[in-house]
Amino acid sequence: MAVTTSSTTPRRTRLAEVTPANLRRRYLRDRVMIGLLVLATLVVLIPLLVIVWYVVSNGIQAVLEPTFWTSDLGSPARALGGRDTGLGHTVLGTLVVDGLALLIAVPIGIGAGIMLSEYPDHPLNPALRILNDTLNGMPAILKGLLAFALIVKPMGTFSGLSGGVALAFVMLPIVARATEGVLRIIPWSIREAGLALGLPRWRVVLNTVLPAARVGVVTGVLIAFARAAGEAAPLLFTAFGNNFFSSAPLRYLTGPVDTLPARLYSLAISPYREWHAMGWGAGVVLLGFVIVTFVVSRLATRQRHQADM
Amino acid sequence: MERANATTRPDTPSPPRPTDAGQGEVRAAVASEAKARLVTEGISVHYGATLGVRDVSLTFRDKTVTALIGPSGCGKTTFLRSLNRMHDLSRGVKVTGRAVLDGTDIYASGVDPVTIRRRIGMVFQKPTPFPTMSIYDNVVAGLKLVGIRDRRLLDEVAERSLRQAALWDEVKDRLKAPAAGISGGQQQRLSIARALAVEADVLLMDEPTSSLDPQSTMRIEELIHQLKDDVTIIIVTHNMQQAARVSDYTAFFYEGNLIEVSDTNTMFTNPREQRTNDYITGRFG
Numbered sequence A: 001m002a003v004t005t006s007s008t009t010p011r012r013t014r015l016a017e018v019t020p021a022n023l024r025r026r027y028l029r030d031r032v033m034i035g036l037l038v039l040a041t042l043v044v045l046i047p048l049l050v051i052v053w054y055v056v057s058n059g060i061q062a063v064l065e066p067t068f069w070t071s072d073l074g075s076p077a078r079a080l081g082g083r084d085t086g087l088g089h090t091v092l093g094t095l096v097v098d099g100l101a102l103l104i105a106v107p108i109g110i111g112a113g114i115m116l117s118e119y120p121d122h123p124l125n126p127a128l129r130i131l132n133d134t135l136n137g138m139p140a141i142l143k144g145l146l147a148f149a150l151i152v153k154p155m156g157t158f159s160g161l162s163g164g165v166a167l168a169f170v171m172l173p174i175v176a177r178a179t180e181g182v183l184r185i186i187p188w189s190i191r192e193a194g195l196a197l198g199l200p201r202w203r204v205v206l207n208t209v210l211p212a213a214r215v216g217v218v219t220g221v222l223i224a225f226a227r228a229a230g231e232a233a234p235l236l237f238t239a240f241g242n243n244f245f246s247s248a249p250l251r252y253l254t255g256p257v258d259t260l261p262a263r264l265y266s267l268a269i270s271p272y273r274e275w276h277a278m279g280w281g282a283g284v285v286l287l288g289f290v291i292v293t294f295v296v297s298r299l300a301t302r303q304r305h306q307a308d309m
Numbered sequence B: 001m002e003r004a005n006a007t008t009r010p011d012t013p014s015p016p017r018p019t020d021a022g023q024g025e026v027r028a029a030v031a032s033e034a035k036a037r038l039v040t041e042g043i044s045v046h047y048g049a050t051l052g053v054r055d056v057s058l059t060f061r062d063k064t065v066t067a068l069i070g071p072s073g074c075g076k077t078t079f080l081r082s083l084n085r086m087h088d089l090s091r092g093v094k095v096t097g098r099a100v101l102d103g104t105d106i107y108a109s110g111v112d113p114v115t116i117r118r119r120i121g122m123v124f125q126k127p128t129p130f131p132t133m134s135i136y137d138n139v140v141a142g143l144k145l146v147g148i149r150d151r152r153l154l155d156e157v158a159e160r161s162l163r164q165a166a167l168w169d170e171v172k173d174r175l176k177a178p179a180a181g182i183s184g185g186q187q188q189r190l191s192i193a194r195a196l197a198v199e200a201d202v203l204l205m206d207e208p209t210s211s212l213d214p215q216s217t218m219r220i221e222e223l224i225h226q227l228k229d230d231v232t233i234i235i236v237t238h239n240m241q242q243a244a245r246v247s248d249y250t251a252f253f254y255e256g257n258l259i260e261v262s263d264t265n266t267m268f269t270n271p272r273e274q275r276t277n278d279y280i281t282g283r284f285g
């Protein structure tokens, strides 16, 4: 079929002609790009692996000791005298404080994220945004002070409760920001589809938008958790520290408790070799803590996704 | 671009209301037994400074299907969305005028848009399944999420709606499968089924069949015929044959204005306006 092309408008622009040489060049460029990406990944991964290996190799011995888990620390004399000593109370305290922080920060943080993303015209929205940004930029130690002023002062004692609140302050802005971010990329059409069914706004957000953003929200919570779990500063004058198991379960909330990051620090600066070893052990547990949390929540979100299928 | 708008209107002195003016035969033919379900009075929509539609007054009667036609960007979707207060959520969109559903202006203060939307359902131009829900949960979402838990009822509604939307046979064996995993056309029919499940009194359909194959399109058109007995239907379409097949009335929009409305027969055989004629005969748009 003969087609006459007018001289002014060419039928096809030949910007990128496909010739064998041209193709080879493109493949080559593709390879180089992938190579660079792999390199970048290694640059990130290698220091991480070095840290993990260093901590584990130094601390694994302490952790494998059963008394590390079953005993509390006591005074330095215990360790020096070769008697049973460990960080059982620290692990318990950390579980309580971190668990409490999650319990507070996840619902409130997600709620704040929903508010920021879904109700931009609400009169409280600007105030919330300023509050969240302020909290986000605040040094962790000041969050400890905040919890000190809010809880330790009125209660008259250091406590696991105040430690949990301090860590919640660390997590809150991260969870809120992350939630807002993921909700914003959920297509607007989903909300409209829900509203068109005559569903109230909050139902639409809770049952259609939030589930669609689930994976991103969980990621945000994990990042926040990992961040908070490693913080020692906010716990210094809230959870404070404790060398012993508490007498009653409730005392972990109402009395001073030990936490891994703070204990790690105090062990590391102590003058006793036995305590240094235990400090490395605390590092291993802390790492394990964060890794286990990551794996479990990843599996949990994956499973729910598969259940849908 | 300011245009002499009045010249395009069939009636001049009183507030322009195309359905009421110059349509004597139409009203005699159908209106006598059908009451007005939804009446718009001077609906205008602006996106910031951009005009969406201007001053549209239309009457939608019980047991009728009205087709909205017109070239792309003429304001069909914009107008349709003003009928269930879908513009409420978009910032910077201004809706003026009244839309009266069974005697109540849906834009009056104190009227809850949620109740309005339960009565005026909508099918969107693009398929919008809830991605994390199963096919089944998508269909009954409008019921389940307001607290209806009766399993038998939900099963019944799900099957009926899916059958009506011509999707049942394709999905009946995988109702629990994720809705995101079916084809685009199937997703569109799923969206239709979901809108049917809540049994609204008025159904707004924005090009519901534009992503469907001829077979499904035919089944949806049959569905529209059946539904007509219970539901007032307003359908946007680019397909003139479809408008002719399914609708009792046709309204032609152009550049944000309602140019002409009449019963579909008249519209396609003997339109009053030259521009309508040009459009339906394919001379532009």
Ligand SMILES: Nc1ncnc2c1ncn2[C@@H]1O[C@H](COP(=O)(O)OP(=O)(O)OP(=O)(O)O)[C@@H](O)[C@H]1O
Pocket: B047, B050, B051, B052, B070, B071, B072, B073, B074, B075, B076, B077, B078, B079
């Ligand atoms: N969200 C928006 N913001 C700004 N302008 C908009 C928006 N939505 C639509 N418009 C404008 O309003 C006018 C009408 O658009 P509308 O979507 O109602 O057209 P339509 O008739 O449905 O077209 P189509 O047949 O292509 O779907 C167009 O000029 C469009 O550009």
Ligand SMILES: [Mg+2]
Pocket: B076, B077, B078, B125, B206
């Ligand atoms: Mg449209």
